[in-house]
Amino acid sequence: MMGKMKTTAPVSSVGADGAQPNVKNHNEIIANSQEQINQQATKNPEKSGNSGLHTMSMPELYDTVFVPRVPIVDGFLYGxxxxxxxxxxxxxxxxxxxxxxxxxxxxxxxxxxxxxxxxxxxxxxxxxxxxxxxxxxxxxxxxxxxxxxxxxxxxxxxxxxxxxxxxxxxxxxxxxxxxxxxxxxxxxxxxxxxxxxxxxxxxxxxxxxxxxxxxxxxxxxxxxxxxxxxxxxxxxxxxxxxxxxxxxxxxxxxxxxxxxxxxxxxxxxxxxxxxxxxxxxxxxxxxxxxETELWKQPPNPLLEAINAFLIEDRQEWEGTATELVKQLPDIQLQANVLSRRLNTVNSQLLNDYGIFYDNKRGHERKIILKRLEAKE
Missing domain, CATH: 3.40.50.300 (P-loop containing nucleotide triphosphate hydrolases)
Known part of the structure; x- marks a missing residue:
């Protein structure tokens, strides 16, 4: 499956030899990367009361889709x-x-x-x-x-x-x-x-x-x-x-x-x-x-189900959280819980599975899932 390949042997490359702990990897990146990366979240904190502090409540925090953090070198160097x-x-x-x-x-x-x-x-x-x-x-x-x-x-x-x-x-x-x-x-x-x-x-x-x-x-x-x-x-x-x-x-x-x-x-x-x-x-x-092996995050059943849902003839999907729940019968979650779970793991979904996720606000909140193509 895409995004689940692990490197198991030293990769021969110019100026670099040897091997080290294995990490998950995919080569996909967001097509319009700078526009996506140059914003920290789809919602900014607002002033709360007369304190002048810019605050965000816990529900607002969980309902916000932050820009996924993409590694520069997987398992070694990050943004x-x-x-x-x-x-x-x-x-x-x-x-x-x-x-x-x-x-x-x-x-x-x-x-x-x-x-x-x-x-x-x-x-x-x-x-x-x-x-x-x-x-x-x-x-x-x-x-x-x-x-x-x-x-x-x-x-x-x-x-x-x-x-x-x-x-x-x-x-x-x-x-x-x-x-x-x-x-x-x-x-x-x-x-x-x-x-x-x-x-x-x-x-x-x-x-x-x-x-x-x-x-x-x-x-x-x-x-x-x-x-x-x-x-x-x-x-x-x-x-x-x-x-x-x-x-x-x-x-x-x-x-x-x-x-x-x-x-x-x-x-x-x-x-x-x-x-x-x-x-x-x-x-x-x-x-x-x-000295030590890199810790490997255990498989997330929700992300595994999303990965299986986006099969070869369906690389993109858009719909409400309620509609997505119906598409994932093995995942027993309420629609609002599903949405918040995806909001919190969107970086892992992108980095480990090559799937871009967004939760658009509008007349009706829509979840967007897109398996990205590899960029040469």
């Missing part, structure tokens, strides 16, 4: 604002180039399925000549037409957000923006190394990212002091990690080692610890092992 942290010269920029190329090409990263999309890489510590040498050494001369680079950009208080906004308007399928490094775009002066200053800088980036629902990956450095918790090694205060949606920490036991450990923590994905190895001849990172 949001993330820190990618490592010591200087540990190999962060090589991995950033590898990740950018794979997302732009739609090539699996190691064994993690990738959702293809336009990528902007702000390589602010490099020049174009160095990028040319690095990329040609990693991938030859096969180009990704939708991978863009910039070696200069404004800081946040000078208008970086406006520069990024213009790029996203010109590239509606943009999925990933890499900022290498944080220090190059943060404001100069002030209490930038206080908790409030660190929290504010990431919050500004997150506010922009939340508006456009892409992935914003910000490269940063570790501090010299060692710690048992690798996330305590992030240079600056805990305000950076506190404001971010997650973080990747790349560290080695010795600077000369080829192997590195990548610790991953985030709001929308399980914590992971990966061991990777740098191929000095090809200048790419290879997967070696994962």
């Amino acid at each position: 949001g604002t993330y820190l990618f942290v490592g010591a200087p010269k540990v190999g962060k920029s090589f991995f950033m180039a590898q990740l950018a190329y794979h997302v732009a090409m739609g090539i699996p990263l190691w064994d993690y399925p990738v959702r293809k999309g336009t990528v902007l890489y702000l390589a602010l510590e490099d020049d174009y000549a160095r990028l040319q040498r690095r990329l040609s050494g990693m991938f030859g001369v096969e180009c990704a037409d939708n991978l863009y680079f910039a070696t200069q950009a404004k800081t946040l208080n000078e208008g970086l957000d406006r520069q990024l906004e213009e790029f996203l308007k010109e590239h509606k399928d943009a999925r990933l923006v890499i900022i290498d490094t944080l220090q190059k775009v943060r404001e100069v002066g002030g209490d930038r190394y206080s908790y409030s200053g660190d929290y504010e800088i990431v919050t500004k980036l997150k506010s922009f990212n939340d508006k456009y629902s892409i992935c914003l990956l910000v490269v940063h450095h570790t501090r010299k002091l060692e710690s048992e918790d690798s996330f305590d090694m992030i240079s600056g205060t805990n305000g950076l990690l506190g404001a971010a949606d997650g973080a990747f920490i790349m560290h080695k036991k010795k600077r000369t080692d080829n192997k590195a450990v990548m610790d991953i923590v985030g709001r929308d994905q399980p914590d992971q610890e990966l061991t990777i190895e740098f191929d000095r001849e090809r200048c790419v990172w290879k997967f070696k092992k994962a």
Whole structure:
């Protein structure tokens, strides 16, 4: 069945070798992705009473269809604002180039399925000549037409957000923006190394990212002091990690080692610890092992029934919740409960089964189900 395929063996790809925990995958995306992604919900909170607070009641919350969150790299990287942290010269920029190329090409990263999309890489510590040498050494001369680079950009208080906004308007399928490094775009002066200053800088980036629902990956450095918790090694205060949606920490036991450990923590994905190895001849990172298997969400009977309902000769369906209940005799739910259940799992329905869901308001609320076609 569509959307239920699991990868079970290493996927051979340019610049990526090895295998890691299996995840569900499909290659479908919403056809008008930017229009769908660039809105957080079909209903916005309204002011409640005289408090001035924008609130939403629990029934309103459950009756709202939020835009589904689509992974950038399944089981590895999701939409949001993330820190990618490592010591200087540990190999962060090589991995950033590898990740950018794979997302732009739609090539699996190691064994993690990738959702293809336009990528902007702000390589602010490099020049174009160095990028040319690095990329040609990693991938030859096969180009990704939708991978863009910039070696200069404004800081946040000078208008970086406006520069990024213009790029996203010109590239509606943009999925990933890499900022290498944080220090190059943060404001100069002030209490930038206080908790409030660190929290504010990431919050500004997150506010922009939340508006456009892409992935914003910000490269940063570790501090010299060692710690048992690798996330305590992030240079600056805990305000950076506190404001971010997650973080990747790349560290080695010795600077000369080829192997590195990548610790991953985030709001929308399980914590992971990966061991990777740098191929000095090809200048790419290879997967070696994962400390734990990715947790697999058990099958949802309602989503299984929806998946079976959209058979080959019926790829789309529209009707009321009451009508849908009649089409799913094995699912014993009241119409309003069915609707709310689907509202809360629409991301899983899209990501695991390739089925787009919406619940349109009008004279009569209509549920829309559409199995999406694969996009090359």
